[in-house]
Amino acid sequence: MAKRDLNVFSMSFLDLLSGALGAVLILFIIIPKLTSDIKLKLEKLDQLIELEKDVTKMENSLAELKKTTVDKKLVEQLETQINKVQSTIEKLSDQIKDLQNELGKCDEQRTKLKEEVKSLKAKVKELEKQLKDNGSIVEALKKEIKEKEETITQKEQQITNCEQEQAKMQITIDDTQKEVDKLEITKKDLSQEVEELKKELEKEKKKNAKLEDKVREYEAGFKFSDKNVVFVVDISGSMDDDPEPQKMDEVKAGLKMMIATMDDSYKVDVVIFPKSQDEKYGYKYGQLKQVSEGTKYDIYNYLNNLRPAGCTPTKEAMEFVMKSGKYPDAGTIILMSDGLPTNRVSYTDCEEIKERSGLAEVESFITSTNGGKRVINCVGVGKDFRKQSTTDQKVVFMKNVAKQNKGFYIGF
Numbered sequence: 001m002a003k004r005d006l007n008v009f010s011m012s013f014l015d016l017l018s019g020a021l022g023a024v025l026i027l028f029i030i031i032p033k034l035t036s037d038i039k040l041k042l043e044k045l046d047q048l049i050e051l052e053k054d055v056t057k058m059e060n061s062l063a064e065l066k067k068t069t070v071d072k073k074l075v076e077q078l079e080t081q082i083n084k085v086q087s088t089i090e091k092l093s094d095q096i097k098d099l100q101n102e103l104g105k106c107d108e109q110r111t112k113l114k115e116e117v118k119s120l121k122a123k124v125k126e127l128e129k130q131l132k133d134n135g136s137i138v139e140a141l142k143k144e145i146k147e148k149e150e151t152i153t154q155k156e157q158q159i160t161n162c163e164q165e166q167a168k169m170q171i172t173i174d175d176t177q178k179e180v181d182k183l184e185i186t187k188k189d190l191s192q193e194v195e196e197l198k199k200e201l202e203k204e205k206k207k208n209a210k211l212e213d214k215v216r217e218y219e220a221g222f223k224f225s226d227k228n229v230v231f232v233v234d235i236s237g238s239m240d241d242d243p244e245p246q247k248m249d250e251v252k253a254g255l256k257m258m259i260a261t262m263d264d265s266y267k268v269d270v271v272i273f274p275k276s277q278d279e280k281y282g283y284k285y286g287q288l289k290q291v292s293e294g295t296k297y298d299i300y301n302y303l304n305n306l307r308p309a310g311c312t313p314t315k316e317a318m319e320f321v322m323k324s325g326k327y328p329d330a331g332t333i334i335l336m337s338d339g340l341p342t343n344r345v346s347y348t349d350c351e352e353i354k355e356r357s358g359l360a361e362v363e364s365f366i367t368s369t370n371g372g373k374r375v376i377n378c379v380g381v382g383k384d385f386r387k388q389s390t391t392d393q394k395v396v397f398m399k400n401v402a403k404q405n406k407g408f409y410i411g412f
Contacts, residue, residue, distance in 0.1 A: 054187050055086050061194050070197050078193060085186055092176055099169050106162045113155050120148050226331025226375065227266045228288050230321050231255060234337035235272050239308035239381070247338050247381050250412070252303045254379070255336070259296055266291040269327065270299060272306060273317035277348070280313040281320050288327060311350030314341035315362050322369050333374050335401065338381040340394045359397045367404040376405035385411030 059082060065075050127141050233255065239248040259268065267288035275282030284302045289295055314337060321327055341362050342350040353359055370376060378398040385395055395411065402409040 052086070052089055054191070055082060055089065058082055058187075058190055058194055059086075061198070065194070065197055070200065074197070078190060078197075081186070081190060085183055085190070088179070088183060092179055095172070095176060099172060103166065103169060106165055110159060110162055113159055116155060117152065120152060124148065227262075228327075228329045229266060229268045229332045229334065230288070230327050230330045231258075231268065231270045232317055232321060232333060232335045233270060233272050233306075234312060234314070234339070234381075235306050235308050235310075236274065236312040236339065236342075237309050238312070238339050244382055248306070248308050251336055251381055252306070254412070255303055256300055258334075259291070259299055262291045262296075264291055267329070268295075268299070270302065271317060271321055273313050274310040277310055281317040283326075286326050288329060311344055312337065312339055312342040312352075313344075315365060318366050319369060322366075322374070331374055333376045333407075334379060335376060335398070336379040336381060337398065338385075338394075340397060354393060356393065359393060363397065363400050363404060366401055370405055372406075374405070375407045376401055377407035378402040378409045380409070380411040387411075 062075060062079055062082065066072075124145065127145060131141055233251060235248065239251070240246075255270070262268070267290050269286070269288055270284045271281055272283070273281040284299060314335070318333070318335065321330070321333060340352040340354060340359070342352050345351045353362065366376070378401050380395060380398045384390060384392045385398070387395070398411075399409045401407075
């Protein structure tokens with residue numbers, strides 16, 4: 001009886017091999033190709049960056065509104081809402097970063113699994129070749145193929161798990177997109193409110209325009225182009241005469257107010273006239289003194305001790321300031337008086353210069369002595385000076401001195 005040839009490639013074995021190859025081919029076919037759809041959706045969430053910029057702009061607008069007269073409670077409410085939006089954006093940004101990291105890990109894992117499957121496929125092909133070359137190792141190959149199939153099944157399960165995680169992340173991303181859309185609506189509402197507040201502020205500015213003009217007019221009288229200032233103050237007996245005995249106190253208050261607004265860039269002195277029956281003028285320092293807190297209080301105390309008495313030697317006091325050499329750097333003189341200049345006719349008696357010619361002579365003397373070197377501002381004190389239109393000689397005198405020496409005139 002002839003020996004039968006050993007056919008290691010029996011039908012049952014070929015069936016088994018075909019089944020294994022089929023499993024490998026099916027596995028290769030069913031591995032899903034990862035697309036960049038999810039990444040693209042995540043990239044669309046770059047709206048968050050633009051949203052953060054818009055929120056920053058709103059915060060800057062809100063900072064400007066804080067400096068205005070807008071209702072502070074309304075501004076605080078807007079600020080609270082903007083802060084909540086900012087906080088939500090930061091949380092969503094962190095969530096998206098975490099999702100992107102997880103998605104990256106899953107992509108890396110899937111790529112690795114693909115490479116492993118590719119390697120397994122190559123090994124299966126190698127095993128096929130070995131089966132053809134050597135039938136004696138069929139059983140070992142069967143065992144190894146089974147192990148590889150089990151490994152493939154495990155890898156497929158891992159891929160499935162990865163896809164499930166991606167699906168969950170996609171849901172989270174969709175929910176995040178909805179939150180971003182809500183925030184976009186909230187941002188538009190807040191922007192609208194900020195714009196409305198700006199409009200309200202503009203209305204308020206227009207309403208206050210007249211008041212601001214009046215304030216600027218008032219301040220104009222107390223701002224000097226030259227900050228070396230000499231105050232020449234009338235403390236004659238008429239400063240506390242009826243019917244306005246309070247004039248001296250008003251002058252003191254006005255002087256204190258002007259000096260209180262000065263900073264250390266100013267230098268000042270106070271010259272009074274008369275100082276006594278024998279002395280036509282006096283002064284606090286006899287020189288320009290830099291303004292400081294100490295200087296201010298020294299002057300306040302000096303003013304408090306002044307008492308009205310005597311004549312009104314306006315000409316002599318102004319001559320002292322301009323010609324004595326004690327104030328060579330003085331650029332501004334402020335003359336404060338309630339009456340006409342006087343001439344002394346006796347030790348206890350004075351006579352007002354009422355004639356226009358006499359007053360014109362004093363005006364001319366002051367102007368020529370000044371020679372355009374200083375600005376002379378005049379402040380009239382008393383009810384006659386508070387009339388906008390008057391021909392009273394003392395008012396005309398003060399106005400002329402100011403006009404001829406490029407100064408301003410105020411009556412109060």
